[in-house]
Amino acid sequence: MSGITNWFEYVGDRWSDVWGASWDHLMLVIQVMIVATVLSVAVGVAVRNNATLRNIALGVAGILITIPSLALFTIFIPIVGLGFKPAFIALLLYAILPILRNTITGLREVDPNVLESARGMGLNGTQRLIRVQLPLAWPVILAGIRVSTLITTGFAAIATLVAGPGLGIFIKDGLRRLGLPLSMESVWTGTIFTILLALALDLVLSTIGRFTTSRGVR
Amino acid sequence: MNQSDTTEPMIRLDRVSKVYPGQSSPAVAELSLDIARGEVLVLVGPSGCGKSTTLRLINRMIEPSNGRIIFDGEDVTGVNPDLLRRRIGYVIQQIGLFPHMTIADNVATVPRLLGWKKDKIRARVDELLDMVGLEPNVYRDRYPKELSGGQAQRCGVARALGADPEVLLMDEPFGAIDPITRDRLQNEFLRLQSELKKTIVFVTHDIDEAMKMGDRIAILKESSQIAQLDKPEHILAYPVDDFVDDFIGSGSTLKGLSFERVRDLELSPYPMIRHNAGHAQARRVLDEAPQRWLLVLDDMDRPLRWVNDSHLDRTDRPLRDLGHPVRAKVEPNATLHDTLEAMLTSMAGCACVIDKRGSLQGVVEIEALTDVIRRLRANARKHYEDENGQSQPTGTPS
Amino acid sequence: MAPGLRLLRGNVGLMVAPVVIAIAGVLLAVRVGGAEKDFSEASALQWSERLWPQLRRHIELTMWSTFWVLIIAIPLGILLTRPRLKFLAGPVLTVANSGQAIPAYGLLVLLAAWLGTTFSTAVIAFTIFAILPVLRNTMVGLDQVDKSVIEAGRGMGMSRRRALVSIELPLAVPVILAGVRTALVINVGMAALAFLIGGGGLGETINSGLKLQRDLTTFTGAAMVALLALTVDWIAAVAERVLRPRGL
Numbered sequence: 001m002s003g004i005t006n007w008f009e010y011v012g013d014r015w016s017d018v019w020g021a022s023w024d025h026l027m028l029v030i031q032v033m034i035v036a037t038v039l040s041v042a043v044g045v046a047v048r049n050n051a052t053l054r055n056i057a058l059g060v061a062g063i064l065i066t067i068p069s070l071a072l073f074t075i076f077i078p079i080v081g082l083g084f085k086p087a088f089i090a091l092l093l094y095a096i097l098p099i100l101r102n103t104i105t106g107l108r109e110v111d112p113n114v115l116e117s118a119r120g121m122g123l124n125g126t127q128r129l130i131r132v133q134l135p136l137a138w139p140v141i142l143a144g145i146r147v148s149t150l151i152t153t154g155f156a157a158i159a160t161l162v163a164g165p166g167l168g169i170f171i172k173d174g175l176r177r178l179g180l181p182l183s184m185e186s187v188w189t190g191t192i193f194t195i196l197l198a199l200a201l202d203l204v205l206s207t208i209g210r211f212t213t214s215r216g217v218r
Numbered sequence: 219m220n221q222s223d224t225t226e227p228m229i230r231l232d233r234v235s236k237v238y239p240g241q242s243s244p245a246v247a248e249l250s251l252d253i254a255r256g257e258v259l260v261l262v263g264p265s266g267c268g269k270s271t272t273l274r275l276i277n278r279m280i281e282p283s284n285g286r287i288i289f290d291g292e293d294v295t296g297v298n299p300d301l302l303r304r305r306i307g308y309v310i311q312q313i314g315l316f317p318h319m320t321i322a323d324n325v326a327t328v329p330r331l332l333g334w335k336k337d338k339i340r341a342r343v344d345e346l347l348d349m350v351g352l353e354p355n356v357y358r359d360r361y362p363k364e365l366s367g368g369q370a371q372r373c374g375v376a377r378a379l380g381a382d383p384e385v386l387l388m389d390e391p392f393g394a395i396d397p398i399t400r401d402r403l404q405n406e407f408l409r410l411q412s413e414l415k416k417t418i419v420f421v422t423h424d425i426d427e428a429m430k431m432g433d434r435i436a437i438l439k440e441s442s443q444i445a446q447l448d449k450p451e452h453i454l455a456y457p458v459d460d461f462v463d464d465f466i467g468s469g470s471t472l473k474g475l476s477f478e479r480v481r482d483l484e485l486s487p488y489p490m491i492r493h494n495a496g497h498a499q500a501r502r503v504l505d506e507a508p509q510r511w512l513l514v515l516d517d518m519d520r521p522l523r524w525v526n527d528s529h530l531d532r533t534d535r536p537l538r539d540l541g542h543p544v545r546a547k548v549e550p551n552a553t554l555h556d557t558l559e560a561m562l563t564s565m566a567g568c569a570c571v572i573d574k575r576g577s578l579q580g581v582v583e584i585e586a587l588t589d590v591i592r593r594l595r596a597n598a599r600k601h602y603e604d605e606n607g608q609s610q611p612t613g614t615p616s
Numbered sequence: 617m618a619p620g621l622r623l624l625r626g627n628v629g630l631m632v633a634p635v636v637i638a639i640a641g642v643l644l645a646v647r648v649g650g651a652e653k654d655f656s657e658a659s660a661l662q663w664s665e666r667l668w669p670q671l672r673r674h675i676e677l678t679m680w681s682t683f684w685v686l687i688i689a690i691p692l693g694i695l696l697t698r699p700r701l702k703f704l705a706g707p708v709l710t711v712a713n714s715g716q717a718i719p720a721y722g723l724l725v726l727l728a729a730w731l732g733t734t735f736s737t738a739v740i741a742f743t744i745f746a747i748l749p750v751l752r753n754t755m756v757g758l759d760q761v762d763k764s765v766i767e768a769g770r771g772m773g774m775s776r777r778r779a780l781v782s783i784e785l786p787l788a789v790p791v792i793l794a795g796v797r798t799a800l801v802i803n804v805g806m807a808a809l810a811f812l813i814g815g816g817g818l819g820e821t822i823n824s825g826l827k828l829q830r831d832l833t834t835f836t837g838a839a840m841v842a843l844l845a846l847t848v849d850w851i852a853a854v855a856e857r858v859l860r861p862r863g864l
Contacts, residue, residue: 059629068805069720071838074822078831102738150716157719158809161826168721174813175725184729191722198717280770304773312767317788318861328772377772385772576740 010185014169022193024165029201032088036095036152037145043101044141045129054104061097069094069155070212076145087164091156095188106137127181133172135214146202159188167194226291227252228385228417234285236271245271247284247441255384256415262428263438263445264465269421272442273387276419277306285345304328307378307386311343311393313370321347321373322358328380346376351406368399375407379414385417390426404430408543425466429454429473437462448601451477454590456598469589472555478590480557480571481550485580487570490515493538497530500537504530509583511566514538519577521547521570541565547572550579554590557582565605583615617801630857632848636722637843644839648747651832660833663733667821674817674844677807681742689747692791693754694780705755712748720745720806728813737842738815742806746799753795758787786861793859797852804845818844 011018047053064072072090080086134141137173150153160168170190177183229252236246236523245268251347253259275281276287279297285492286295294302315324315540322343328460329339350372362370371391378386392400404427411418422428428435431451436447439461444459454474466473489507491500493514504527514523514537532539546564548557548571560569561584571579621810648661657793678689696705724741731737761784769779811819 030692053822061749063846066801067842068808068844068845069810070805070822071841071845073838074826074834075838075842077826078835147716152710154717154719157721173721175704175728178729180731184726186724186730187725191726194719194722195717199714202717202814277771279767300773302773303771308768308771310764310766310768310771312762312768314762314764314771314789315764316765316769317784318863320863327774331773331778361864374768375766380772391800515713549653 007188009183010182011189014189018170018189019192021165021167021169021190022197025156025167025197026201028084028091028156028159028164028166029088029149029197032091032095032152032156033145036092036148037099038214039092040099040144041103041141042095044100044107045134047106048104057100058097058104061100064093067098069158070161073158073164075161082163083166086162087156087159087166090162091152091159092180094155095152098148098151099144099199102127102140103137106140107133109140111137129195139209139213139217142205143214146205147162147211149201149205150198153201157194165198226255226292227288228255229419230288231275231284232286232288234272235276236268236275236280237283244283244441246275246282246528247443248456249442249444250518251436251444251447252418253419255417257344257433258411258420258431259336260420260422260428260431260432260435262422262425263442265423265444267438267440268442269438270389272438273389273421274420276385277303277308277387279303291327304331304381305383305385306324306375307380307383309374309378309386309388310372311390313374315365315370315373315377317362320361321352321365324373325377325380327377328383332359332381338576342380347373349410350376351362353463355405355588366604369393370404371403372406374516375376376409383555384417386416388418388420390422392422393422407431411559424576428471429476434596437465448515451586451594452601455594456602458602464506471556474591474594475554475558475587476556478554478594479550480548480552480554480582483582483586485571487524488513488581488583490578490581491537492517493536493539497534500525501530511568512583513544513566513570513578514541515578518575520575521572524564524566544570547576548582548599549573556588559585561587564603627857630850630853630860632860633846633853637846637850640839641843642837644843648832648836653832654830656828657830659690660821660828660830661836662693667836669702670816670818670820671840671844673815674807674810676840677724677738677742677801677810677815677817680739680754680801681746681803681806682796684739685746685750686796687812688743689750689795689799690754692760693726693751693792694785697755697758706754709755710829712751715748717724720809721812722746724806724813726811733814735815736806737813742810743801744808746802749798750792750795750803753798754788757791757795758790761787787864788861790856792858793852796821797856798853800848801845804841804848806840839848 037153043057047057062078067075069090072093076086076089076190080089114136115128120129123131155169156164157168159166160172165192170186170193172190174183174186174188177186179196224515231249231251233248234243234246235248237244241588245318251272261268261272271280275282276289278287278294281299288294289302289305290535315321316327322340322603325343325346325600326339343358347354348416352369352372356419357365357369357373362373363372372425372582375389378388392403395403403418408431414464420428422430422431432450432542434448435450435453436451437445439445443463446453451461451474454470454477455469457466463470487507489503489509489511490513491503494518496528500512510526512525513521514525516522521544522538522539523543525537528539542565544564546560546569548560548569550573555584557569566585569582571582573579645855652659653661654863661859662775695701705836720741723744723786724738727741731740750755765787767781769783770776782818808819808822810817811823818837821837825831825835825837
């Protein structure tokens with residue numbers, strides 16, 4: 001019991017640090033996710049009707065997610081230096097595949113009969129995409145965004161190794177002082193707040209999903 | 219071949235019930251049913267009547283809640299179901315071929331479970347593939363995805379026959395197959411069965427398929443209650459109640475005619491004459507007979523022309539050039555259904571029965587058919603009245 | 617043509633990948649070998665003393681954690697799809713899914729504090745992390761086996777166990793293998809973090825580059841890890857093709 005009490009005390013004493021790190025972590029994740037979503041959906045829409053382009057896009061995204069996170073974080077350092085930039089680039093490249101894959105799957109799973117009838121009513125390609133395909137594919141795309149957000153939030157803790165922002169700083173600090181007083185509290189803080197952040201973001205996304213998904217396909 | 223008493227049923231269901239928890243009415247309620255050795259018994263009924271459940275109770279894919287299942291004289295209600303199933307062939311609508319195994323491996327499934335020797339299995343697989351019309355050298359090493367629907371179903375039947383079981387259970391085996399292929403498979407199956415003489419329980423919702431395949435048919439109502447259990451021709455001639463009547467649908471009299479054959483008819487005399495006879499003789503024969511048409515035969519007694527009064531008046535050309543050609547010809551083993559169809563296209567409203575060489579055996583008139591229908595009905599009624607006198611049979615006429 | 621090569625025909629990616637990886641490896645070796653290095657770089661990038669042992673250790677970490685993932689996740693997945701335990705499947709998957717929210721970094725350090733900074737601690741942490749894909753794919757793979765195929769097998773007198781071994785598992789193999797491939801890739805990536813708790817691996821090189829601010833060292837470590845991951849992924853992809861039952 002005392003462990004838990006100690007931890008609350010620890011967090012209470014350093015609330016402004018914890019809050020600041022959480023905020024940095026959140027901002028990093030949100031920026032990554034916005035760019036990743038726009039990029040992935042745009043690419044998914046662009047390649048949806050061409051098998052070769054589709055395979056190339058998925059293949060590249062697949063290779064990116066295969067490369068270990070630490071490698072991805074560090075491989076750009078010679079070009080962009082330390083700090084926010086390498087963390088942002090690495091997380092962005094990581095976040096693409098789940099969204100891209102789900103965008104392509106979602107768009108292709110739309111019932112061809114529905115598209116056929118839309119065409120029969122005179123909707124052109126863009127109108128079909130915006131009025132029919134994207135709304136029907138949206139739940140699948142959103143599922144990809146949620147998976148991606150979960151992964152990104154967790155991996156963002158490693159950003160601290162390349163001097164990036166976020167909650168990883170508490171884990172790094174605890175690890176450095178492992179065995180000394182308050183080292184465990186520090187690691188727990190980094191871990192638990194990362195989890196809380198991930199779950200909170202997931203909740204927000206699922207709420208967004210509830211309000212933006214047509215009741216007919218929910 | 220079989221040492222046990224042949225009058226003893228192959229399968230006996232003794233007051234078998236199946237109740238699913240949470241359902242108000244039982245899926246099968248107190249069903250008693252004997253299935254004789256070597257017969258094809260068809261279970262037919264509307265969807266949800268419990269016919270599939272009943273079938274699956276026999277090989278204990280579904281465990282009965284109550285009652286006993288006697289298989290070949292042995293109470294199998296409590297035996298190891300896996301061992302029981304190895305003695306019973308099982309064919310389902312979806313076929314369920316193992317997609318990761320070759321055709322040969324699929325067919326060898328039960329022999330392998332029974333631990334047969336390798337050469338014996340290989341020989342058996344080839345024999346079975348040959349039997350169902352799949353050339354072993356072509357199909358042995360193929361995979362199920364390389365087969366058409368009809369071929370897959372043949373393979374399913376071969377697999378079910380793997381270890382030469384005495385009993386086959388078939389759950390809508392031809393249900394998912396296109397009508398033309400289905401018809402061919404049904405015919406092949408009947409031919410196979412005439413050689414193999416297996417005991418077969420066959421489930422379908424298609425009354426026509428039931429009539430075609432079944433030695434006996436059990437028409438089931440909800441909870442697998444037997445509405446009527448009899449030979450197809452009896453059911454058609456004498457549906458015991460409105461349920462059966464509705465289920466067999468309209469045209470049951472016509473359907474019944476496909477179970478009767480021309481050779482069993484008693485043919486009444488018909489006016490006929492050789493082609494080289496004179497008009498005067500022809501007129502005399504026609505005047506003496508009650509019929510309006512005269513049949514002209516050639517030297518070999520083969521029917522040539524239909525001739526009537528007006529033809530004879532008009533000209534003096536030879537008889538073989540008069541009237542209308544004879545088209546409605548049937549052989550003695552034709553069904554009455556086919557005969558009726560021939561008669562309807564005939565000018566004289568009659569069908570000529572001919573032997574293999576084409577010589578006339580007799581003429582079928584419409585009265586002969588109505589007689590048959592009347593007799594069939596009377597026989598079926600008598601059959602039910604007799605049965606009523608002795609015991610309470612399944613499917614009492616209402 | 618060897619049977620292995622025949623299986624690869626029709627998949628350009630699988631044929632090209634090893635060539636690309638090999639070329640990248642050669643380019644890296646040439647670049648590193650020809651670069652001007654100061655003392656710390658030269659010692660960090662020494663092949664037989666540093667890079668090769670780290671690479672070997674990296675592979676050992678990957679293999680051991682994947683081994684334990686298979687030992688745990690496949691039987692667990694089978695159990696959770698059996699009728700008796702099926703009711704647990706939903707909750708277990710929910711827990712496993714939200715487990716994705718746990719940062720690997722934090723879990724690794726917490727386990728190290730609890731179990732000590734050893735090779736085994738690293739293997740345990742990576743095992744936990746890579747269980748989900750194999751568990752989920754085992755369950756999905758078994759669930760998607762056509763029920764009529766199982767029914768046919770049981771109807772012919774196969775026991776439950778027999779049906780599992782000779783029908784359900786072979787038919788689930790492609791899906792399970794896809795999960796194993798994901799687990800392998802995750803483990804290669806995780807093994808790069810083993811240096812944090814003294815577990816070794818190529819992370820050491822990346823770390824020393826970061827600490828001493830020698831970009832060439834960092835880049836070499838990262839590139840080797842990336843190439844190793846791509847190689848492992850390629851091997852797994854080939855294995856997926858070879859081990860997939862014919863006829864599917």
